[in-house]
Amino acid sequence: MKNINDYDKLDLFDQFFVKFPSFLPMNRSYSRVLELGPGLHPRSLPNRFFPIERYLAIDRDQKSIEQCKMLFSSPSATFECVDIAQYLPEEEFDLIIDSSVLHCLESYDIWLRTFQNFSASLSDGGVMIGEMAVKSDRMDFQEPYFYDEQTSILYKDGKINRLILDPKVVEKALLFCGFKIFFFTIPLGLKVIFDDSRDKIKAEDPDVLRYVVVKDRSNRY
Numbered sequence: 001m002k003n004i005n006d007y008d009k010l011d012l013f014d015q016f017f018v019k020f021p022s023f024l025p026m027n028r029s030y031s032r033v034l035e036l037g038p039g040l041h042p043r044s045l046p047n048r049f050f051p052i053e054r055y056l057a058i059d060r061d062q063k064s065i066e067q068c069k070m071l072f073s074s075p076s077a078t079f080e081c082v083d084i085a086q087y088l089p090e091e092e093f094d095l096i097i098d099s100s101v102l103h104c105l106e107s108y109d110i111w112l113r114t115f116q117n118f119s120a121s122l123s124d125g126g127v128m129i130g131e132m133a134v135k136s137d138r139m140d141f142q143e144p145y146f147y148d149e150q151t152s153i154l155y156k157d158g159k160i161n162r163l164i165l166d167p168k169v170v171e172k173a174l175l176f177c178g179f180k181i182f183f184f185t186i187p188l189g190l191k192v193i194f195d196d197s198r199d200k201i202k203a204e205d206p207d208v209l210r211y212v213v214v215k216d217r218s219n220r221y
């Protein structure tokens with residue numbers, strides 16, 4: 001998956017961790033961090049802006065986890081190979097990072113349940129930041145992709161590839177999970193290209209949603 005960003009050259013996480021703190025709520029600590037599906041690219045560990053006392057990264061890809069362990073070894077960092085859909089966090093975190101991971105889940109129900117599980121592990125006032133593919137107005141796919149409008153599932157060669165939700169559904173789910181929305185935007189010209197052979201974006205490609213939400217226990221619907 002490629003993100004083509006005509007809007008600005010920084011990705012969401014560079015906005016947080018390079019230009020920190022322009023996009024994060026201030027006056028709180030971000031010392032306990034949970035990163036979902038870092039792959040080979042943990043977003044927050046190399047940051048220079050706030051001290052991390054506890055860092056947990058979970059990814060189902062064993063190879064990525066082994067690589068991360070080698071590259072980012074530290075007494076405060078733990079890397080676990082698990083399926084996030086099966087994972088119930090046992091600790092409290094101040095910051096949860098979802099960089100294009102939760103949209104890999106296989107259905108809206110699993111996505112919502114997983115979101116709720118992670119939201120429950122945030123401290124009051126804790127923050128979740130994320131980036132995900134979302135449905136665009138003229139979204140359309142060519143073979144070998146097929147998008148099922150009913151389930152919001154994108155198939156590739158008949159197999160589930162991504163969940164591409166309507167951003168209004170995501171907004172409702174975030175509020176339902178008890179989050180206060182701090183930042184929620186679909187940057188103009190920022191698209192996801194699923195087709196590896198193409199570099200130029202099309203109006204038919206999915207959009208990208210970037211969000212920052214704050215856990216607010218008084219805000220449950």
Ligand SMILES: C[S@@+](CC[C@H](N)C(=O)[O-])C[C@H]1O[C@@H](n2cnc3c(N)ncnc32)[C@H](O)[C@@H]1O
Pocket residue numbers: 001036037038039040041058059060061064082083084085098099100101104105
């Ligand atoms: C698109 S990559 C994003 C990698 C990285 N976060 C980034 O921004 O570059 C998705 C990552 O999520 C992991 N992943 C997808 N589904 C997962 C699941 N159910 N449980 C755990 N990890 C998962 C994949 O192994 C992969 O490392």
